[in-house]
Amino acid sequence: MNAGSPELSIVIPSFNEEMRLPATLARIASYIKASGRKTEVIVVDDGSSDGTARVAESFRGKIEDIRVVPNGQNRGKGYSVRRGSLEARGEIVLFTDADLSAPIEEADKLLAELGGYDLAIGSRAVNRGLIEVHESMFREFAGIIFNRIVRVILRLPFVDTQCGFKAFRREKCQIIFEQQTIERFGFDPELLYLARHHGRCAGATGQSEAELQRDSLGYSSLPLRREFSRLAMMTWLLTSAISHHRRMYDGRMQQAKTMSGGRLR
DSSP states (O other), rough: TTTTOOEEEEEEESSSSSTHHHHHHHHHHHHHHOOOEEEEEEEOOOOOOOSSHHHHHTTTTTTEEEEEEESSSOOOOOHHHHHHHHHOOSEEEEEETOOOSGGGGGGGHHHHHTTTSSSSEEEESOOGGGOOOOOOHHHHHHHHHHHHHHHHHHOOOOOOOOSSSSEEEHHHHHHHHHHOOOOTHHHHHHHHHHHHTTTSSSSGOOOOOESSSSSOOOOOOOOHHHHHHHHHHHHHHHHHHHHHHHHHHHHHHHHHHHHTTTTTO
16 A cells, blocks of 8 residues: 555445435544544545535545545446445445445444455344334345345355445455446445455455444335335346356356366366
């Protein structure tokens, strides 16, 4: 890491967050000051139609290193997380929701869990009794069902794949953001799949979960009738993305085998 580079990059995907960002950025500013850690904050404005960018810019005097990265149009939370993570300069990249559904003060717990790993993820499922703010009963149920489907399809060991509070070692994990294809809901499991595929969070060398005390409210709240279709769409998108990655990997392996005269094992 260069002497002038931040230790931590906090990425905040934001879509029409004019009302919630002031409190969020004020808490982050206090956290940065208390931690003494050189930190940059990247607010990714995902095509907002309100004053999201203006509010973020107004914190330049309170947060020494803050940037607003505009998408130009609404591309989705997955795209915004990817863009912010690829724009980051910190040794560690942490992304969090704009409503701080996982309190920023929990970042120390997450970073401590990171330890010698390449990736650490927050978990609301380690002890759900700690959750102080819940989503609707159906949305929580849908999230649990989706998480179980994901764990079966991808054979991931994580208890909670969807929590919007994750930390990565930037250089080690850059490749997973470069290969990420899902731009909206369902991008988290794809990141975890890619991380494990590239040996970034497999077995004893790369997975860690820290329990959190609030539930994530997500990018937006959807009407009940749309939750069913969203759950189905997320599953389909994830399955399609993983099939794509597997085809690409098999193709590279076949090409390498051909070039080596069939000696590759």
